[in-house]
Amino acid sequence: MAVKQRELATGQELLRIENLYTQFFTEQGVVKAVDGVSFSIEQGKTLGIVGESGCGKSITAMSIMRLLPEPRGRIVEGKITFYPPDENSVDLTALDRHSPEMRSIRGRHIAMIFQEPMTSLNPVYTVGAQITEAIQLHQKVNKETARSRAIEVLEQVDIPDPERRIDEYPHQMSGGQRQRAMIAMALSCYPSLLIADEPTTALDVTIQAKILRNMRGLQKQYGMAIMLITHDLGVIGQMADEVLVMYVGKKVEQAGVRNIFHNPLHPYTQGLIKSIPLIGLRGKKLLPITGSVPSPYNLPKGCYFAPRCPSAMDRCRQEAPSEVEAEPGHLVSCWLYK
Ligand code: SF4
Numbered sequence: 001m002a003v004k005q006r007e008l009a010t011g012q013e014l015l016r017i018e019n020l021y022t023q024f025f026t027e028q029g030v031v032k033a034v035d036g037v038s039f040s041i042e043q044g045k046t047l048g049i050v051g052e053s054g055c056g057k058s059i060t061a062m063s064i065m066r067l068l069p070e071p072r073g074r075i076v077e078g079k080i081t082f083y084p085p086d087e088n089s090v091d092l093t094a095l096d097r098h099s100p101e102m103r104s105i106r107g108r109h110i111a112m113i114f115q116e117p118m119t120s121l122n123p124v125y126t127v128g129a130q131i132t133e134a135i136q137l138h139q140k141v142n143k144e145t146a147r148s149r150a151i152e153v154l155e156q157v158d159i160p161d162p163e164r165r166i167d168e169y170p171h172q173m174s175g176g177q178r179q180r181a182m183i184a185m186a187l188s189c190y191p192s193l194l195i196a197d198e199p200t201t202a203l204d205v206t207i208q209a210k211i212l213r214n215m216r217g218l219q220k221q222y223g224m225a226i227m228l229i230t231h232d233l234g235v236i237g238q239m240a241d242e243v244l245v246m247y248v249g250k251k252v253e254q255a256g257v258r259n260i261f262h263n264p265l266h267p268y269t270q271g272l273i274k275s276i277p278l279i280g281l282r283g284k285k286l287l288p289i290t291g292s293v294p295s296p297y298n299l300p301k302g303c304y305f306a307p308r309c310p311s312a313m314d315r316c317r318q319e320a321p322s323e324v325e326a327e328p329g330h331l332v333s334c335w336l337y338k
Contacts, residue, residue: 010044013083014193014225015064020078022056022063025071031296033059033073035249043085043192046219046226048240048257050233050272052293056249057229061195064227065112066097084109085192108138111186115198117178120185121170127154127181128166131188138189153184156221158214176207183215190222197229212238233276237261245269248293248304251323255330265332267309303335311336 022034034056041047049057062068063075080092082105095102106112114120122130131150132143141149147166154162157180159173170178179199186194196215200208212235219226228239236243236257243260245253245268253266264270271289291308294300300307303316315335326337 010042010223012043014041014043015083015227016040016079016081017060017064018079018081020060020063020080021076022059022068022073023076024073029297032249032299033296034063036078037246037249037251039244039251039254041193041225041227043225044219044223045241046228046239048228048230048236048243049246050230050236050243051246052231054248054293054296055246057246058197059249060246061112061197061227061229064092064195065106065110066092066095066102067106068097070097082109104138107134107191108189109191110193110195111189111191112195112197113179113182113186113199115201117175117182118170120182121178123170126167126169127173127185131166131181131185134185135188149188150184153188154181156187156218157181157184158210159184176203176211179203179207179211180214183211183218187218187222187224191224193225193227194219195227195229198231199228200235201230201232208235215239233261233272245272248296248299250304250333251331252305252334253330253332259327259330263330265326265330265337266305266334267311267336268305271308 017040018038020034020037021032024031024033037060039047049060051057064080068074075093078093081089082092083089092105121127128147128150131153132146135141135146135149136143151162151166154166159165159177159180170181173181200211203211215226216239230236240257243255243257244251245266247268253264253269260269261273264273274287275289289308294304294307302318302320303309306312306316309316313335321333321335321338323331323333324337326332
């Protein structure tokens with residue numbers, strides 16, 4: 001019996017997050033890591049989530065995977081509905097995170113890759129042993145079938161000589177190859193959603209470009225959706241269809257990738273774009289966003305971006321803005337648009 005690839009219909013809703021609140025209960029106080037975030041991901045598309053460190057991008061991913069360090073960090077409100085192809089929808093927040101159902105969703109339907117491959121790869125087992133174990137955990141196949149699928153997927157992520165390299169340990173591979181091996185393990189069971197958390201941040205730019213190209217090719221081949229978490233707008237520009245900008249746990253803007261780059265509405269998004277070098281803007285000065293992200297234990301009243309915002313008004317320091325659709329499909333939370 002072969003490892004089966006599911007039929008995936010591009011454009012269908014795959015995951016819907018409604019009003020998600022994830023908090024950490026620490027000795028210094030409560031940290032609102034994800035603060036009322038809503039969005040959805042469609043099959044076959046890439047949603048890029050961008051923002052500075054600590055803005056809640058990774059915690060959103062950990063909430064979906066139910067990998068939070070509970071009970072210290074937990075989802076306190078909200079719904080995460082997953083629509084697995086050919087199966088009934090399921091609210092992931094209602095599942096026990098250790099349940100067989102949740103374990104089967106993790107890996108089989110939703111896979112995750114991290115910045116550091118050694119987070120996923122065990123240094124004392126060969127890469128092949130780890131990939132075949134993941135396949136056999138989720139699919140009813142024998143060891144030979146799992147091994148040939150592992151070789152196939154290593155080849156798909158451009159590991160040279162996969163029949164031989166499959167028996168190597170992670171330390172025998174270069175950083176870029178380890179990253180590819182981790183992607184291979186994530187893709188081995190044909191997930192419908194791949195969550196990639198800063199997948200290329202630790203790599204040099206040429207390897208990064210190769211891996212991103214490889215991921216795009218595999219997305220087409222597999223029909224899967226990608227949720228791409230990064231602080232790098234260059235990566236977002238290359239990969240994303242839709243972009244969500246987060247600041248201190250909140251979604252501040254969401255739009256198609258062209259709109260985010262050509263018509264950013266939120267002053268924070270505008271600041272992010274002005275602070276990166278873009279082709280065609282030779283001679284223009286890069287302008288950093290002034291100030292720094294507020295402490296999660298001492299958040300300002302009203303809009304969290306007000307202390308750094310060049311357009312802040314009195315109202316901004318009193319009331320938090322709610323989300324408006326400034327133009328079709330372009331959502332923004334800022335008083336300038338109300
Ligand atoms: Fe700036 Fe006010 Fe908009 Fe916040 S609500 S981003 S402070 S203009």
